[in-house]
Amino acid sequence: MRVLPRVTPRISQAIAFALLWMAALMVILPVTALLVVMFVKGRGSLSWSLVTSTEAGGLLAPIVGTTALVTLTAVIVAPVGVAAAIYLSEYARAGRLVRLIRLAIVNLAGVPSVVYGLFGLALFVMLLHFGRCLLAGACTMALLVLPLVITAAEEALRQVPRRLREASFALGATRWQTVRRVVLPNALPGIITGLILSVGRAAGETAPILFTAAFYSLTDPFPKSLFDPIEVLSYRLFVIATEVPRIEEGEKWATAAVLVALVLGLNALAVIARARLRRARRW
Amino acid sequence: MVKQRAQRGWEWLIERAIQVAGAVAIIFVLMIFVFLLRDALPVFKATTARELLAGKDWLPTAEPPRFGFLPLVLGSLYVTIGALALAMPLGLACAAFISEVAPRWMKEVLKPGVEVLATVPSVVFGFLGLLLVGPWLADVLNLPVGLFAALGSLMLAFMAMPTIVSVSEDAIRSVPAALRENSLALGATQWQTIWRVVLPAARSGIIAGVLLGVGRAIGETMTVLMVTGNAAVIPEGLKGLLRPVRTLTATIAGEMGETVVGSPHYHALFAMGLILFLIAFLTNTIADAAIRRSGRLGR
Numbered sequence: 011m012r013v014l015p016r017v018t019p020r021i022s023q024a025i026a027f028a029l030l031w032m033a034a035l036m037v038i039l040p041v042t043a044l045l046v047v048m049f050v051k052g053r054g055s056l057s058w059s060l061v062t063s064t065e066a067g068g069l070l071a072p073i074v075g076t077t078a079l080v081t082l083t084a085v086i087v088a089p090v091g092v093a094a095a096i097y098l099s100e101y102a103r104a105g106r107l108v109r110l111i112r113l114a115i116v117n118l119a120g121v122p123s124v125v126y127g128l129f130g131l132a133l134f135v136m137l138l139h140f141g142r143c144l145l146a147g148a149c150t151m152a153l154l155v156l157p158l159v160i161t162a163a164e165e166a167l168r169q170v171p172r173r174l175r176e177a178s179f180a181l182g183a184t185r186w187q188t189v190r191r192v193v194l195p196n197a198l199p200g201i202i203t204g205l206i207l208s209v210g211r212a213a214g215e216t217a218p219i220l221f222t223a224a225f226y227s228l229t230d231p232f233p234k235s236l237f238d239p240i241e242v243l244s245y246r247l248f249v250i251a252t253e254v255p256r257i258e259e260g261e262k263w264a265t266a267a268v269l270v271a272l273v274l275g276l277n278a279l280a281v282i283a284r285a286r287l288r289r290a291r292r293w
Numbered sequence: 294m295v296k297q298r299a300q301r302g303w304e305w306l307i308e309r310a311i312q313v314a315g316a317v318a319i320i321f322v323l324m325i326f327v328f329l330l331r332d333a334l335p336v337f338k339a340t341t342a343r344e345l346l347a348g349k350d351w352l353p354t355a356e357p358p359r360f361g362f363l364p365l366v367l368g369s370l371y372v373t374i375g376a377l378a379l380a381m382p383l384g385l386a387c388a389a390f391i392s393e394v395a396p397r398w399m400k401e402v403l404k405p406g407v408e409v410l411a412t413v414p415s416v417v418f419g420f421l422g423l424l425l426v427g428p429w430l431a432d433v434l435n436l437p438v439g440l441f442a443a444l445g446s447l448m449l450a451f452m453a454m455p456t457i458v459s460v461s462e463d464a465i466r467s468v469p470a471a472l473r474e475n476s477l478a479l480g481a482t483q484w485q486t487i488w489r490v491v492l493p494a495a496r497s498g499i500i501a502g503v504l505l506g507v508g509r510a511i512g513e514t515m516t517v518l519m520v521t522g523n524a525a526v527i528p529e530g531l532k533g534l535l536r537p538v539r540t541l542t543a544t545i546a547g548e549m550g551e552t553v554v555g556s557p558h559y560h561a562l563f564a565m566g567l568i569l570f571l572i573a574f575l576t577n578t579i580a581d582a583a584i585r586r587s588g589r590l591g592r
Contacts, residue, residue, distance in 0.1 A: 023484035030394055033386030037454050038406050041413070044421045090314055097315030101308070107316075113581055114318035120505070120577035121325060121570060122512025123415075124542050128549070128566040132328045136554065153321060160318065186304045214414025217514040217542075221549050244416045244515075251420050252519060259424075266420050270413060277412050281405075 045270065052267030055260030061268070064231060067250070067261045069268060071231030075144075075240035076272070078233060079223065080209045082148035083155065088205060090152075091159030095201075098160070099167035100189050119157035123217040126154045130222040145236040147223020154218050155208035162204025166197040199287035203280045210276030214269065216244040226254070243269045329570055332563035336360070339557030345564065351525040351539075353548070353558040360561045362568075364527045368442070368538035371528045372517060373510045375446025376453055380510075381503055383450070384457030388502075391458070392465045393487050404462075411455035419519030422448040427520055436535060440522030443534040448516045453506040460505055460584075464498020465491060497586040504580035508573050511542075518543040541565045 061069050102108045130150030140146040170193050178188040216224075224245035233240045247265050250257045336345070340360045348361020391403050426447065427439030468491050476486040492499070522537025525544070545562050552558045 019482045019485060023482045026484045026488070027394055030386050030390040033383045034390040034395070034403060036383050037387040037458060038403065038410070041410050041451050042406075044425060045413070047425065048417075048421065090317055093311050093314030094317050097311045101311060102315060111315060111318055113578065114322045116581045117322050117574055117577045118318050120508045120512075120573045122514065122542060122573055124514040124545050125325070125329070125512070125566045125570050125573075128332075128545065128563060129325045129328050131549070132332050132563070133324070156321070157318065184304060186308055210412060214412070214416070216414070216416045217546055220546055244414055247420055248416050248515060248519070251423055262420075262424070266417055270417055273412055273414055274409065277409065 048263060048270065049267050051260065052263035052265075055258065055264040056267060060261065060264060067257050067265075069243070069246075069265060071227075071241040072243040072246040073268075074232060076213055076243045078144060079147055079151065079219070079240060079242060080212045082144065082236075083151040083212045084205055084209050086148055087152040087156055087159050087208065091156055092163050092201060094156075094160045095163035095167055096189060096194075099164050100185070100193065115157045115160055118153075119161075123154060123215055124220070126150055126218040127220050127222060129153070130218060135222055141237060142222060142225070142239050143237045144223055144233050144240050147219040147240065147242075150218045150222045151212045151215065154215065155212055158208045158211060159204055162207065163197070163201045166200025166204065167193060169200060170196045199283070203284045203287070206276055206280040206283065210273050210280065213276060214244055214273045216242075216248055219245060243272065325570065326567075329563055329567040332560060333567045334560070335555075336557055336560035336564050339560070345561070349527060351544070353552075353561060358557060360557065362541070362565065364525045365539055365541045365544050365565070366568075367528055368521070368525075369511060369540040369542070371442045371533060371538055372445040372449060372521060372540055373507065375443055375534060376449035376510045377503070377507060379446065379450035380453040380457055380506060384454045384502070384506065385461055385499065387454070388458045388462040388465055388499075389487055389492065392462050393483070393491065407455045407458050410451075411459070413452075414515075415452060415513055416515040416519070418448045418452055419516040422516065422520035434535065438522065438537065440520055440537055441535050442521055442528060442538040445517045445521040445538075445540070446534070448520055449510045449513055452513060452516065453510045456509055457502045457506040460502030461495070461499045464495040464502065464584075467498065468494045497583045501580040501583035504576045504583070508576040508580070511576075512569055512573055514542040514546050518546050523547060541569055545569075 060067070061073065064070050098108065098111065102111075127150065130146055130153070134140045134146035134149045135142055140149075174192050174196065175188055178192045179185075183191070219242055223240055224242045225239040226246065226249045227239075227241065231241050243265070247262075247269055250262050250265060339358070340348075345360055345362055347363060348359060349363050350359040350361045351364050352359040387403075387407070391400055391407075395403060422444055423440075427441075427444050429439075430436070430444060430447075431439035472490055472494055473486055476490040477483070481489070517540045521540065521543065523539045523543055524537035525539045526536070528534070528536060528538050545565055548558070549562055552562065
């Protein structure tokens, strides 16, 4: 005798789909809710004077430091990353070397950020005697975002249609002339989008700069040269959350809100830029 | 003529530079490995491999110091396995939902939504766990402190889910439509098709997504440093999840600032870095092979 109704395929489908719906909501909703709470709690203490103040808890120094860090990171990573992408897209022939390069890129992207910190400490801070400073931090960070930049730039280069290259060759241009005058200009928007994305990533990272660049200072927060340590937003948030007790709770939330706004803002910028440029360019 | 030749020399130089840059990723992977190894090996002047890997005490500043990695390795495992237990089923279900079930408008909300979540910095997750989720959970579960292994797992799961979702979603989407159509034509429901046809066909890509998630979770630093309480004790049983633990990454991040450069403690921290690097290398290489396999199946 059957007590329970038979589970027909349709019923099991309904149950399964309900569970899938719930899973999707569980991925999105809790974190979204946490971020909303953060912005609400931070809004009360967020003011123009907090963002422009250099007193304890003031955010001017870390904002300046973060800007300097990510700008220098982009300046260092751009030529290397784009050159590597040009090699992969325009020069390399499929083979063992290219497979090895791709494997290395994947692995570079997977190295834990704190391990980048160790590497930066051993190479830039100690061996090259940079000391704990802006330059050492930017070099470490450049390495961290390198795989991102190579991947994005290569994709941008590959999207330039073949016939443009062929037309250039047909006019007698050499390979480098074609790359320089035809492919690069057409891929530039995509490359810049990739750079903005990697800057966004660099702006949020903490572990790589822990032992290579960051410090917390109340007396002399601004770097005078490449060889000075810097205040960074992410590091500031870490310090005031875990170590410094005399910061108002509201200011902590405000600091977190500013950091998230900065990172999301940079990502939004990249998305908007990509959408715009995609519309402007139809092949 | 002269100008042309000069230009050709210039071009030759640039093209060689581009070739060197092409190999830059390989060079840096090797360099990272060599530098970690160089600063990790001197630790054996102060201790043995046996004590390092099996020693039960991490007391680097005691007299004499003890450099047992076991509590930290177990701490990392606890937090990571906990995170995966949450993130794997949810991330996979979310990926299946996005690519197979969700109505179009919802797809257009969920996909960018997940991508946005992937960009939230780890220090922010640590902050939220420390000030918001931890105290709340401690209150609900009646725990003495709001810093424990499972909290690290939870926050890490939030961070690893976007990775798992986007990689497995790619894998599921690349399953050929013909497979689905055949299954539906045989009278299978949509769910039967997903469960018995689509997911098995996307297996390799899904495994890759999970592995990348594992790699991300084991290497994650700031979140874990801030929310797991950092007690270097060996976690025991399921109860260990509700006690403070300390992971490899958190130990490096928390202690490197206070050690003397060149001391055994310093070298021990580099040895941990080397272990983390090797774990990441392994998971990423396998994941890469799996992705390549699923790409071939998709065609």
